[in-house]
Structure formats: structure tokens, C-alpha cells
Amino acid sequence: MPKLNMVQAINLALKEEMQRDKDVVVLGEDVGRDGGVFRITEGLLAQFGPDRVVDTPLAESVIVGASIGMAVYGLKPVAEVQFEGFIYPAVDQISNHASRIRSRSRGRHTVPLVIRTPYGVGIKAPEHHSESCEAIFCHMPGIKVVMPASPYYAKGLLISSIRDPDPVIFLESTRLYRLLREEVPEGEYTVPLEKARVVQEGKDVTIISWGFMLHRTLEAVEDIDAEVIDLMTLNPFDEETVYQSVKKTGRVVIVNEAPKTGSFGSEISASIAESAMLYLKGPILRVASCDVVLPLPKLEDYYAPTAERIKKAISEVMKY
Amino acid sequence: MPKLNMVQAINLALKEEMQRDKDVVVLGEDVGRDGGVFRITEGLLAQFGPDRVVDTPLAESVIVGASIGMAVYGLKPVAEVQFEGFIYPAVDQISNHASRIRSRSRGRHTVPLVIRTPYGVGIKAPEHHSESCEAIFCHMPGIKVVMPASPYYAKGLLISSIRDPDPVIFLESTRLYRLLREEVPEGEYTVPLEKARVVQEGKDVTIISWGFMLHRTLEAVEDIDAEVIDLMTLNPFDEETVYQSVKKTGRVVIVNEAPKTGSFGSEISASIAESAMLYLKGPILRVASCDVVLPLPKLEDYYAPTAERIKKAISEVMKY
Amino acid sequence: MPEKILDSFTVKRLDILDEKGNADEALMPSISNEDIRRFYEMMLLARTFDQRALNLQREGRIGTYASIFGQEASQIGSALALERTDWVFPSFRENGVYIALGHPPYKILQYWGGDERGLVTEKGLNIFPVCIPVATHVPHAAGAAMAVKYRGDEAAVVAYFGDGGTSEGDFHEGLNFAGTFRLPAVFICQNNQWAISVPRERQTAAGTIAQKAIAYGIEGIQVDGNDIFAVYKATRQALERAKKGKGPTLIECFTYRMSDHTTADDASRYRTKEEVDLWKSRDPLLRLKLFMEKKDLWTEEYQKEAEAKARSAVDEAEKKAESVERPDPRDMFNYTYGKLTQRQQQELKDF
Amino acid sequence: MPEKILDSFTVKRLDILDEKGNADEALMPSISNEDIRRFYEMMLLARTFDQRALNLQREGRIGTYASIFGQEASQIGSALALERTDWVFPSFRENGVYIALGHPPYKILQYWGGDERGLVTEKGLNIFPVCIPVATHVPHAAGAAMAVKYRGDEAAVVAYFGDGGTSEGDFHEGLNFAGTFRLPAVFICQNNQWAISVPRERQTAAGTIAQKAIAYGIEGIQVDGNDIFAVYKATRQALERAKKGKGPTLIECFTYRMSDHTTADDASRYRTKEEVDLWKSRDPLLRLKLFMEKKDLWTEEYQKEAEAKARSAVDEAEKKAESVERPDPRDMFNYTYGKLTQRQQQELKDF
Numbered sequence A, B: 001m002p003k004l005n006m007v008q009a010i011n012l013a014l015k016e017e018m019q020r021d022k023d024v025v026v027l028g029e030d031v032g033r034d035g036g037v038f039r040i041t042e043g044l045l046a047q048f049g050p051d052r053v054v055d056t057p058l059a060e061s062v063i064v065g066a067s068i069g070m071a072v073y074g075l076k077p078v079a080e081v082q083f084e085g086f087i088y089p090a091v092d093q094i095s096n097h098a099s100r101i102r103s104r105s106r107g108r109h110t111v112p113l114v115i116r117t118p119y120g121v122g123i124k125a126p127e128h129h130s131e132s133c134e135a136i137f138c139h140m141p142g143i144k145v146v147m148p149a150s151p152y153y154a155k156g157l158l159i160s161s162i163r164d165p166d167p168v169i170f171l172e173s174t175r176l177y178r179l180l181r182e183e184v185p186e187g188e189y190t191v192p193l194e195k196a197r198v199v200q201e202g203k204d205v206t207i208i209s210w211g212f213m214l215h216r217t218l219e220a221v222e223d224i225d226a227e228v229i230d231l232m233t234l235n236p237f238d239e240e241t242v243y244q245s246v247k248k249t250g251r252v253v254i255v256n257e258a259p260k261t262g263s264f265g266s267e268i269s270a271s272i273a274e275s276a277m278l279y280l281k282g283p284i285l286r287v288a289s290c291d292v293v294l295p296l297p298k299l300e301d302y303y304a305p306t307a308e309r310i311k312k313a314i315s316e317v318m319k320y
Numbered sequence C, D: 001m002p003e004k005i006l007d008s009f010t011v012k013r014l015d016i017l018d019e020k021g022n023a024d025e026a027l028m029p030s031i032s033n034e035d036i037r038r039f040y041e042m043m044l045l046a047r048t049f050d051q052r053a054l055n056l057q058r059e060g061r062i063g064t065y066a067s068i069f070g071q072e073a074s075q076i077g078s079a080l081a082l083e084r085t086d087w088v089f090p091s092f093r094e095n096g097v098y099i100a101l102g103h104p105p106y107k108i109l110q111y112w113g114g115d116e117r118g119l120v121t122e123k124g125l126n127i128f129p130v131c132i133p134v135a136t137h138v139p140h141a142a143g144a145a146m147a148v149k150y151r152g153d154e155a156a157v158v159a160y161f162g163d164g165g166t167s168e169g170d171f172h173e174g175l176n177f178a179g180t181f182r183l184p185a186v187f188i189c190q191n192n193q194w195a196i197s198v199p200r201e202r203q204t205a206a207g208t209i210a211q212k213a214i215a216y217g218i219e220g221i222q223v224d225g226n227d228i229f230a231v232y233k234a235t236r237q238a239l240e241r242a243k244k245g246k247g248p249t250l251i252e253c254f255t256y257r258m259s260d261h262t263t264a265d266d267a268s269r270y271r272t273k274e275e276v277d278l279w280k281s282r283d284p285l286l287r288l289k290l291f292m293e294k295k296d297l298w299t300e301e302y303q304k305e306a307e308a309k310a311r312s313a314v315d316e317a318e319k320k321a322e323s324v325e326r327p328d329p330r331d332m333f334n335y336t337y338g339k340l341t342q343r344q345q346q347e348l349k350d351f
């Protein structure tokens, strides 16, 4: 089986889905000729032509808004927003439209749309290129949010997202794009949405994470009997898997890349505090980025969770 | 002292601040001639003229974006977004700019801006007129979020917001606008930001709420020895007051109007689960709107927390 | 002016039927007498419906309602130019369009009464749900037009919005997108001179809305929006161009909002009675009636019959709207996603 | 065409200095010889700085960098037309503007090296921090212009952005706002023919960017953006109009991005060498040099001196940028709000 990095795995998922289903079209800034600024869409224009791989004008609201129109008409658009920091102009389309059309039309119209966008710290990019604002989209009923942590899961989750009848925000860590390779089967396989996976079993503490932070977490737990959960789909998230693990370990650390206040880690924590409280031995700790404006690269390393900070939180909860 | 409703109290705050400081200007859709669709800015055009009370074109991004430019130049704009459901086009300006300019310029430029907008259910308005999406703004470091629950506090908090050197989102419950009257002093007084208030002391359970939901909460606690906290400023929120109360009562219910998943109630819960866990007797319950697309008026009453649902949650935590 | 001229543009205006009911025969589109009567009866139905809806709101039997009074020619004239395969993206003020396209009037009342099911069109009637956030549906129309083109379908896409809507970023992004890809789209701006309390001149310094087409390299035209023939003709032409691959058109229907913005508004706070009276004389129904009278297509009797027909259709709509059973609260769960989430199942259990 | 013409518009273009260094004397603005040399030396400094920054990036000593190669006349010509009281809202590609306005070049390197302090202008130099989200600063410029007008200050506001930026909603909303209130603003679009890999023709179907002004009822003009005299003159005129209360102007500087989009880009993937070569012959420095030579303002010796001066300024900037002490990590806390929050105090304690 070929070992692929995440760029290649996502590219493969797009290619195979486009081959399989001619309703799948890709659009966004620089996705055609240039193959995307991270080369995710490389080769697609040559293979599928400019009607299916569309370089759009520079305008995120219409990229998403037009995708909604296409989706309602019957296509399955996969829109790329060049960086998550530039998705904000499209928040209105996502929140007021993509998420609501099924409900507002009582199922008469649906929006089978995927919005892919790179997120996160780690590549020392310019300002606004390192956002991790998934929490915002997790607060929009009607929207699904998926964040893969490795090439294999990226491909399988993207295929599931494309086939899902509802709008999915698919967030790709720029740091993970080329960080690791993994065996990725060619051809069709899916990883189901709304299911978390237990990456490693353990009995002392449950650590919940997703995306790039999963890898920082795995670094941090080397000497600990930790159960590590990759949430994969954030909204709707797999409560069952989370609570089961918590009931077993009684200790929880949640690691996410966003600034702590209002991050999705807070939702996980609150859900546990609501539904599995009686099994807890101590506080639920969140390891998150600082509650500050995302700094420029010189201070980036001070901002986001490190393995050290995760370890510290683990030893803290292990006191109970 | 005159008894004013919230519309009058906010109007008075604007009027007095504009009298006091000619850098304070008001802008938005229909704020001038029409006095605002809720009459919040009634009379201001006549008193202060069209240069200070500006009817803008219908475009929320530039309403906020231009306000940022004005604020950096030295004015103190108070922008109105007609309903919170229409603030999404301005999310980019709020998140990528208003919140960051102080940090990005290392204090050289600041954004003393207030964005007022009506939120929430209760008046059976058309679609998109009943949002309660405060959580989104609470996840933006650099932004403050204020939600008054009564006329007196609305006036005092708005004055503080206008004088605050940083951008403040000021959310006004449409349901509260004319629901109750309260003694509101004329002339200058302020209610400090970043401080919660204990509305009623109690020892059995802490109930944390804000805005319109505070009143549903107060309905629900009539027969209970509950400590009720009005958070008032959501971000940054007054952790100390919250934890102190939790340490006293050991039981917590959080009530908010937003759909539960990713709501700011989750942040409060997670913060407590992190910092005051050892004092808790049972689970932290959140009473929130359902995780569904906000329905049209016919189903509105099924969507948001009722006194019944709050009572039910209280009896639930009282079991511990 | 010593600089070179790179390009030049004009803004055109189409008027056919004047206030006295005289039509410019040279410009007149070919419409059968039967169709002329259909135009008139449809405008009458729309107006009758609208007045009833205003009443029902006053009686608290529906919620906030946005009247189309004065804009009947813009709505009916354009809607009747469409074909069944075309897709329509309305704003919140297209009740006349809905009616003309055959969406049952009782459903319109149901929607304004606070029930999503009123938005559900029958299969084959492609009207996107009402769009309340101003101009945000313009990108949807552009996208649907791109899908039409991609599929090679014999169809065009029409979006309706107001003068105020042209200030929004989404208007711009949508038209530019449609222009760039020469999409089969028609953008109909009902310039009714007001966006709530903001007059057209305070919305933009451009002298016309039509000239905004120049920014997108697309066709633009202003038509007398109270002249149903002009609206119909311009829409037909734009649809033809769209379907022939000649790209999108922006049509400015120059009309007037005779009512308050919605039932929650009081227009007397910001505009004069004189202005409203001026526009009364430009009424779209009146002038078509005068035209028909001259052509012997209109009699008192005909009028009475037409009114009775409209009234009974609206009576029926009202009755039907009020007899619809209340929506099931569970529907808000059932239609948020394709299937219930773990959390929703729990919430439903506690419901 | 049977319709009435409501209005007509033209799009103008200003060229003064051609590729061979010949100036149209009738159009030539009055500029002293000293100033002409200043123009030239500033362009040379900007280009020298730019090449150095590209080198520093290659060596990993600064981060991603956006080159201004080819756009020197657009940036220097417009910036030197400004007065000290004017406010500037740059995008991310205005290094030449920063330099021309007197922001120390070492700070520009500091910024691209990942340090916010590089954006801090001295008091009295009103440049808003670099704006990376495309076109989002256009509304800020409109707002600042509104504040200028409100205060009655003797100033204008200038925003810079690219051809790609004109597709964004914020461009539209900002220009429409400025037009509606006749604000003292000048919008300078450096149409460098590309937005990363998307050519100008795929950005919009409009033949020119300048004609987009028509949509806002404001002045618009295209100028040869590699002709510093044309850029300078058009900017002066626009600033004058702004300050006289005649409203905003959109200036399209027709130029070319000779480099990759940024150092993270590889332009050879999407454009031809022929195209780049064609634009090489239109170089803004070259043609000013030829002009100066004809006017006896340029000699080989002068060139060497000017180059040496530029080089030493850039050497100094490089040295200074590299000797700046690392920023204090606590600054990210210190500058998020005016004062630390309860939570931040805790986070700092655990830091």
C-alpha cells in the first residue's frame, strides 16, 4: 500500500470521488492552474477540466454562497477556503444559509456541501494564516465539523463528508500536511462521521484531542497509561465514546489548539461535567492556546499547547 | 427617579454620552430619521445632527469596518447592527480586525468601539431575528461581550462600554426592551465591565445566567434557596464571583438562550469543572435552547429554556 | 480632458406603458389579449392577497408581513416571463412572484404565520426559500446558475432583491461571480426607492442601480417597474440572453413601496404624504386597466368578476391557512440534519 | 436601440512617460528636477530593499515575504503625492509605500520576520497596520475618511489593494460607503494582473478596474502604473478632489507583479515567461532613467552613487533588524486588551 502524506491522501480522496460522481466539483481560489497553495488540488484541473475545478474570483462569501446554490441545485461542491483565517467573510453564508436550508425547507432542499480549509499553527505563516476557530462552526446546528489527524483518516473522512447529505466543514492542519506518512489504501473506503476513535487504550486518564494537537498529545503520554481519543468529528461529537472512556479512567484532559475561552474543548468538558460527573476523580483540565490575539511567528511557540504543557496537566489530574 | 424601560435607558445612555463627549457618534441602518427599528436612537438625530447620527447604507461589514477606522482615528463610534442575525457579515471585521488592532500595533492603535445589537427570542419576529450567538464573540480574544438584563444595568454597562478602550459587543434582548421598568438615574453612573453581580443570595444552588434568561431563571427559583448570578460581562467573565458562589453552594445550573452545544454556558461549566470541581456535589447542568435550527415563531416556545425546564434542572441537581 | 478614453458606457431605460394607459407600440412585446388579461388578473390577485395579509396581521392572525403594494408590475411582469425550468431566488418581498409562479397563496400566509412548511414548494416549482438576510441569496443564484451551466440545462436563474440590497457585499460578489463565468442569471432589483427609512439616494451615490452592471462587465437596464409590459419584455430578453450563453443581466425595476416597510414599520416617520401620493398616480394596475379599456379588454363587469375571483381565491387561502394543523415541534429536530444526532436524541427524550 | 439613454460614462486612462523615457509634456505634472531624482532614488531604494528581503527569506532569516518588484512606480509615485496629515491603509504588498513615507526599512524586515513591533509607526506617521485579509481594510479607510470629515481635518485617506481585492464584498461596501457620504478618500488599486494564480480577466468580466467607480457614482481612472509621473499626478488630483469635498476617487494603476506572489509561491506554474519578459521592457525604473538621461539628470556615476546609498541603507536596515532583541512573550498578553483579564493573569502565572 502506498505511504502518503495528508496532502496526497486528501488529493486522492478528491480525485476518486470526482471520478466516481460527476456531481462532485471543486472550487476556490487558486485550486485550478496552481493546484491550490498547498497543492491539495494538484492535477485535478488537468484530469477534470475547468468546469469541475473552478478557479473563482477572490471572494469567500460567494465561494461558499455559490456552493450552496450549486448544492441545492443537485451538485456536490467541495469548496476550498484558502486559509481558515479567511473563512470569516463566509460565516454568514454558513450560519444563516448552509446550516438552515434543510430545516427551512422541511427537507425539500438540502446542502450536500464540503468546505475544506487549512487551519492552525506550526508552519510559521504570516498573520491570519494560523487560526483554529472550529468552535464557531460547532455552535451552528445543521453544520458538521470534521478535523482529521492523519492521512488515512483524512481520506476516509473526506469521502464520508462529500457523501454526507449535510454541510461539512473539513479542517486540515497545515502542520500535518507533510508531517507524517501513513498507509492509505487506494480506492473506496470511508471513515464514518460522528464517531470518535480510541487511538490508544489506557486506564489512568482520558485525553481528548483532534487534528494536529493529537500528535502533541501522543508525545506527551509516552510514559502514562492514558486513553487517547481522537474526536475526528467535532460536531455532532461522539458523546458515547467520550463518556465511556471517562467512566473508565475518571480523569480527563482535553487538548485543543484554539484559545481556551469558548473553545470546543470547553464543550467537551461541559458535556462530561453534565453527563459523567459522578465518575470523575478530579477537575477536568483543558490545555489550549492562551487567551490572547494570535501572535506573529516569533511568539507562536508560546501560544499553542506544547507536549510539556500537556504533561503538566496530566500530572495535575493524576494527583486525584 | 424616573422609571424607564430598557429602550429608554439605552437611549438615555447614548444621549448623555454624546452630550459629554463629541467623539461619540452613532451609526447604523435606520438609526437616524427612523430612530432605529426599536426606537433606541429616537431623538438623537434631532439633537445631534446627521454627522453624529448616521444612517448608513445597508451593509454590515462596512458599518463595523468603517467604525473601526473611525475608532482608530480617534472617535468613539457606537454602531448598531439591526439584529444579531445580521451581524454575521461583520464577523470578519470583528474577529480579524477590531479584536486585533491593539495587539498588532502593540498599542499604537486602539479600537474604542461599541457594537450594539438586539438578540434573542420572545417577540415572535421573522426568521433570523431571534439569534443568540454571543458565544462566537466570546471566543475572540480582544473582544468584550456585554449582555445587560435590566434597564438600570443596561444604562450603566453601556456607558462603561462606550468609555472602554477596547471593542465591546453589547447585546440587547428584544424581549427585555419593553418587558420591565426600573428606576434609572439620570446623569452619569457606570456599572463596571468584567464584574458579575449576585442578584439574589442563596446557599443551595448557584444559577448563572444573563440577559433575558435571567428573568426566566428568577421565575424558576421562587421556592428555592438559590444564589442567582447575572454574568453581565461574558467575556472576559468574572471567574472569581462565579467560583466563590459555587464553592458555597456546591451545585450549579447554567441557563442560556443559545443552543446548548458550544454555547457560552459550556465555557462557564468547563471553567467551573476546571477550577472549582472539588466543591461540587453533582453534575453541572446547562439549560439551553435545543441543538436545532432556530424555528419560526410557531415553534419558538419549544426551542428556548422555559421556567419549567430550569426548575427541572434545579430539582435534578438538588438530588445530590 | 487630455486623457485617453478607454471605454464608454450608457445606461438605458425602457418605458412602454405610460400612466395614462398609452403603450409605445414600437416597443410593445407581443402578448396575446388573453395574456394581457392574465397579467391584469394576476396583479389583482396579488394585490388582493396583499391587502388581506395586511389585515390578517393587524388582527394578529399572522406575524410581521412585508407588503408588495405598488410593486405588482415588477413582480408579476417578471415572474410571468419565466419558464417552468427556471429557478427563482426571492428576497422576503416576493409574495407576488410566489403567487404568479403558482405557489398556493395559503402557504404564503402559513409562512408569514411562522410555519416553515409554507416555504415548501411542490416538486418542479423551483423557488428557493424566502431570503431574509438582505442580498445573501444573490450568491446562491450565481451558484445555481453555475450548476445549470455545468449540467447544460435549458434554464436560467433569477434573483430578486431591493435597492438596499445592492449595498451588501454579497450583491457585489454574486454579480461579479456571475459575470466572470458568464452565467445564465438574471438579477432583478426592485428599486422601490426605500430601504426601510433610507432613501435610494442615501444608499449609493450612483445615479441608477442599473449602472452597477458596468462594474461587472454585464448587461444592465432600468425599466419602469410599474409598467408590466416593460418589466415583462426586459425579463424575457434577459432570460434569452442568459440561455444563449450571453451572460447575466441586472434589471432595475424603478418602482415604489406604497406600504410601510413591513407591518412592524411606520413609514410616516420618514417620508412625506406628497411623495406617496405622487406614486399613487403611477399605479401599475391602474395604467394597465386604462390600456385594456382602450383596447376593449376591460369593462366594469369584467372588473367585478376579476375581483370576485381574486377575493374567493384569497378567502380560500385564508381558510386553508387557518385550518392547517400546527407543526409538530419535533420537526425542528427532524430537519436540522438528515438524521438525529446523539445529543438530539437525548434532547428529544427530555422534550 | 429603442430605449432611452439615462446617462453615459467613460473610462479614462492617463499615460505620461512611455517605455522609451519620453514624457508627454502637456500632461507632465510640475515636478522639480530635485524631486524627479528623489522619485528615482526612492524607487531604487524600494527595489534594493525588495531584492534584499527576498534574499533574507531564502536564507531563512525572515518569513514569507511579498515582493513589490515591478510595482515601484505605483507605490512610490502615489506615496510621494501624500502629505503628512494623510492616513494610509496598506495591504500586505506596500513595502514601497512604507519606505517612501519614511517608515524605517528595518521595521519592515522585522514585521516579515514575525514581529508585530515592525508595524508600529512613529507618532505622526499614520499608516494603519498591514492588512493581510484581502480588501478588509477598505472599510477602515472609509471610516477614517468619515472621521476626517467629521473633525474637519485637512487630510485625506488612502487605501491600497490589488486587482483581486476588488472582488471582495468589503471593497464594494467600502467604496459605496465612501461615495454615499462623499468622503475624502482615495482608493488605489494596483492592478498587477494577477491574484496569485488568477489572471485579471478571470477576476472580473469588467474590462477595467477603473470602471467599477461608476457603480459608486465616484471618479475613476486608469493610469499606467509603471509611469511614476502618471501615478503621481493622478494621486495628487484625487487627493485635491478629496480635500475639496468632491468625494472619493478610484485609481487603477495598471502594472505588473514581476515576482512570485510571495516567497511561498511559484509563478512559473501558471504564467508564461513571455508575459513576464514583455513587462520587463515596461520597467518603471528603466523608463525614468531614460527620461532623466535625456534631461541630463542621470549619469553612470549618479547611478553608482544612488545604488551605493540604497545599498547602505538596506545594509543598515538588515543589521538593525537582526540586532533587535526578541519580543517579550508576555506582550501577547499585554496587548490583547488594555489591561489583563482575570484569566490572562492566571495564564501568565502558569506561563
Ligand SMILES: Cc1ncc(C[n+]2csc(CCOP(=O)(O)OP(=O)(O)O)c2C)c(N)n1
Pocket: B029, B058, B060, B082, B086, C093, C132, C133, C134, C161, C162, C163, C164, C165, C166, C192, C194, C195, C196, C257, C261
Ligand atoms: C443583512 C441584513 N441586514 C439588515 C436587515 C434588516 N432589513 C430587512 S429589510 C431591510 C431593508 C431592505 O431594503 P431593500 O433592499 O431596498 O428592500 P425592500 O425592503 O425595499 O424591498 C433591512 C435593513 C436584513 N434583513 N438583513
Ligand SMILES: Cc1ncc(C[n+]2csc(CCOP(=O)(O)OP(=O)(O)O)c2C)c(N)n1
Pocket: A029, A058, A060, A082, A086, D093, D132, D133, D134, D161, D162, D163, D164, D165, D166, D192, D194, D195, D196, D257, D261
Ligand atoms: C480574504 C482573503 N482571502 C484570501 C487570501 C489569500 N491571498 C493572499 S494575497 C491573495 C491574492 C491577492 O491578489 P490581489 O488582490 O490582486 O493583490 P496582489 O497579491 O496581486 O498584490 C490571496 C488570495 C487573503 N489574504 N485574504
Ligand SMILES: [Mg+2]
Pocket: C162, C163, C164, C190, C191, C192, C193, C194, C195, C196
Ligand atoms: Mg427598497
Ligand SMILES: [Mg+2]
Pocket: D162, D163, D164, D190, D191, D192, D193, D194, D195, D196
Ligand atoms: Mg494582483
